[in-house]
Amino acid sequence: MKLKNKFLMLIMFVLLFAVSACSKGETAGSSEGSKEGTKGKSELKLTLSAQPPTLDTVATNSVDSATVARNIFETLVTPNSNFQPTPMLAKSVDISEDGKTYTFVLRQGVKFHNGKEMTSEDVVASMNRWKEASVVAKDVLGDAVFEAKDDYTVTLQLQQPSSGLLNILASTKQFPAIMPKEIVEKATPEGVTEFIGTGPFKVEEVKQNQYIHLTKNDDYQPVDGKADGLAGKREALVDDVYFYIVKDAATRLSAIQTGEYDINTDVYFEQYDTVKKDKNIQTYPDQYGNLMAVYNKKSGLFTNQKMRQAINAAINTEDIMLATFSHEELFNLDHGYMSKDQKDWYTKKGLESYNQADTKKAKELLKEAGYNGEEIKLIATSDYSEHYDSAVVLEGQLRELGVNVKLETFDWPTLLEKRKDPAAWDILVTGYSTVTTPAQILYLNPNDHGWTDDAKIADLLAKINAAPSTAEAQPLWAELQEYASNEYVPVTTFGTYSLVAAARSNVKGFEIFQGPVVWNTSVQ
Structure with a gap:
């Protein structure tokens, strides 16, 4: 009997300790969004005002496509907040003295959403496809081709120097997404049919004219460095991201006011005053x-x-x-x-x-x-x-x-x-x-x-x-x-x-740079 009482007292002590810890924010109640400690809301809901024609950015220059696809796909270089090209999937970029040869050394161990490691053959296939599809790339690169030097090195030999080449590679419009070679080889003029990248989120479901559902990529490997523009560290702080297609501006406004959605990526301009005066909403002009x-x-x-x-x-x-x-x-x-x-x-x-x-x-x-x-x-x-x-x-x-x-x-x-x-x-x-x-x-x-x-x-x-x-x-x-x-x-x-985006005040870490930046964003 005494042993039983001691056991009960031990259980009560453990429970009291757990309650005390919760009150101090040491368990799943106060979110900083980190994987190890606390968790916030596990999903993030955003609105889009139009259905993206595809999530393949090589096949379109649609802004809505890029808004979603930037979470799925990554590029060799990407712009920082000053629009300066910064390495992303490339570990380094070397330019020859005559400005005609670019050498991209790839980061090793980066995996696609299907578990395959990214190598130079995937980069070469992706970049050569983009070069033919992008009207800008075609004009600047001409007949130049990307070639694999070894498993983790890609070279580009130009016929003449181009001072703006890296800026084009880092463009946010019709950006050169890196995909598995086998996916690229199946692409039609309308685009690829499987959306597999290396980004912090991966495609779970696309329901036409309703929503696009992304899930956290647990195997994602971020670059080092402070987040800056689209460069630096990217971290998925929620398990699920939903982009809801909501064409009516009044519906988008009502939904963010009530908290049905966390972020409205397209605030109607006549609604700007209303949203700006709402203490529960933060506006983000872009x-x-x-x-x-x-x-x-x-x-x-x-x-x-x-x-x-x-x-x-x-x-x-x-x-x-x-x-x-x-x-x-x-x-x-x-x-x-x-x-x-x-x-x-x-x-x-x-x-x-x-x-x-x-x-x-x-x-x-x-x-x-x-x-x-x-x-x-x-x-x-x-x-x-x-x-x-x-x-x-x-x-x-x-x-x-x-x-x-x-x-x-x-x-x-x-x-x-x-x-x-x-x-x-x-x-x-x-x-x-x-x-x-x-x-x-x-x-x-x-x-x-x-x-x-x-x-x-x-x-x-x-x-x-x-x-x-x-x-x-x-x-x-x-x-x-x-x-x-x-x-x-x-x-x-x-x-x-x-453009104006708006987020509920409980959305933390949200930034906007040529569109919403969903990674490093949490909901408390």
């Missing part, structure tokens, strides 16, 4: 890039340069940006193809052709172009409010000019297909994310939608790419922007703008 009208220069009315100049002369960009974003802190009136933050590239050349709002000049140019009331097909997506709202304002301005314009809107995946057809549209309203070199500007490329096919632009881009330094390339870039803005007019830039 400098995205340019909003603009792209002209179809391959087929139809806008193969005529005078037509492009006419519409460019008529547009009041200030009215478009104010009506679209409501808050001046979310946009800048800027004509530049490169951001003001990019000191090496920004130029004021071409400013005289920006925000003209000159109806008289526009009508004279329309007359010179021989315009006779033909219908102008203006297209945009309804999935992104900034695209749709600015297109509506543009339509109104063009109607006041006296042109016969018809606005058609589509969901994002449909628009991605529609814009490939030169017979389907005349003007496309869309956004372009920030890039780090002129070579990455898609609307200056003859193979991208808009089809800019101009000898002078091509020649200047080639010289810029081949320049041994940015200092020597900058005057060439200024000349290109001046010519494109004043004469050729491939696009009309409305201005630069920020």
Whole structure:
């Protein structure tokens, strides 16, 4: 009996010790998100405003695809917060004295989600596929190929130096995801069918137009170093990540206010004040890039340069940006193809052709172009409010000019297909994310939608790419922007703008850099 009582007293002592420990946050009650000690909420729920057409970033430049895929796939180098290329799957990068040979030494022991170790054969297959699929890579790399020197060394031999090559490899748009060789070899023009990478999360389920479910990669091997931009240490602090496809802005707002979702990756601009005033929500403005009208220069009315100049002369960009974003802190009136933050590239050349709002000049140019009331097909997506709202304002301005314009809107995946057809549209309203070199500007490329096919632009881009330094390339870039803005007019830039994400106050460690950064994020 005494032994039994002593046993009961021992149990009570152990329980009291456990309760005391819990009250001090030493067990699973107070989360720092680390694997060893405490756990927070085991899942993170985010919203997307559009269904990604694929999670294969090599096959698309969709922002939503990149938002999800950056958690699944990794690259040889990735940008830090200053957009400087930093090793990720590459342990080191060596550039020869003549600037023509790049040697990538790979990190050893990195495993794909299927358990296979990443080696040079996987990198070579992935990079050569990306080189052929990416219009930017194709222009810069030409006939150069990636080759395996040994199991953990990859070389790239260029025909001429390229000062911006590593920036292109570190691009967040249509980024060169490293996948297993056997997956790459099965890829079709539409993309791969299995999404297997080396990232901190792996694909569990894709339910079309409902959600994309990722799970923690328990075998993930992060790089050393402090997290910085997309560089540095990445750690999965939750077991499950759900990206829910929620197209309606009001539904997204309500869901984050009630806590149904943890993060809204796309806050409607008119909701900005409401979200900002909510003490339970933190806002995250993210400098995205340019909003603009792209002209179809391959087929139809806008193969005529005078037509492009006419519409460019008529547009009041200030009215478009104010009506679209409501808050001046979310946009800048800027004509530049490169951001003001990019000191090496920004130029004021071409400013005289920006925000003209000159109806008289526009009508004279329309007359010179021989315009006779033909219908102008203006297209945009309804999935992104900034695209749709600015297109509506543009339509109104063009109607006041006296042109016969018809606005058609589509969901994002449909628009991605529609814009490939030169017979389907005349003007496309869309956004372009920030890039780090002129070579990455898609609307200056003859193979991208808009089809800019101009000898002078091509020649200047080639010289810029081949320049041994940015200092020597900058005057060439200024000349290109001046010519494109004043004469050729491939696009009309409305201005630069920020997208807004919002997270519940119990979301910790969340950052935003060219989109949401999900790793290193926990929910308490």
